[in-house]
Amino acid sequence: MGDLWQAKDCHKQALNLGLEHKEVAASYNNLGLVHQQLGDLKQAKYCHERALDVYLKFPGPEHVYVATCYDCLGLLHTQLGDLNQVGPELKTVAASNNNLGLVHYQLGDLNQAKYCHERVLRVYLKKLEPDHVYVTTKDCHERALVIYLKNLGPEHEKVAASYNNLGLAHRQLGGLKQAKDFYELALDVYMKKLGPEYADVAASHNKLGLVHRQLGDLKQAKDCHKRALDVYTENLGHEHEKIYGPDRVNVAASYHALGLAQRQLGDLNQAKYCHEQALDVYLKKLGPEHIYVATCYDNLGF
16 A cells, blocks of 8 residues: 555656646556555546546547546446445435334334335435446447557457446446447457457456346356356466466356356256355455355355
């Protein structure tokens, strides 16, 4: 953490070059990344917006630097949408009604409990407005993709990353088929550029698996998660071991997702095995009190 604060101070000093110098824009970008790592997402967004303002003037709106800013802003819009859409007052009102509903439920007054929980739902539905956040996110990633395609060509890794970002935005907007299309495009680029044994390929398989499961295509979901797991596990003992090792959290995530698909397909023994493998990794890497560990226990309890 101390290194991050030191990095922030260095980037702030670099801003003294002048408001519209491209090195100033780079410093704003770097400062934004540091603020993001420090958890100050609003300040990170401000810095990336300042960088974008400079880059739009020089070197111009179709430069890769501009695309990078759009991608950073798109991801931040998503994060801010998750973290800031519900203000503290709204959380208090909703939590109070939820708690009141639970009390009525325990007292046996089911109609009153139902009324309280419906009030909570109306508050959230009225205030959250998730579509606005993700439409903004989608717009940023679409702009980035256009620039990357023009400057870097259709088979560059940054293009694949934009496809992945757009897949996430569409998935959060409920556009699962569009999300699947973008994830498939990302996977195709990664396969051509990196080959089948790379982490980004495994991650793309996992993302496709999640969408297939949401679409109800459980066999396809299972196949995708198995492919991801194969990428991670087949590289053990090779030069990739430090990247893919058996205790990596991404390996646990693959086991977790595969377990969910197996359970929905009715293969409970295989599902149990997968969740146990995920739990073992999460306990080692994240500790016994992490939420992912709790999720594994829940899955094993079914």
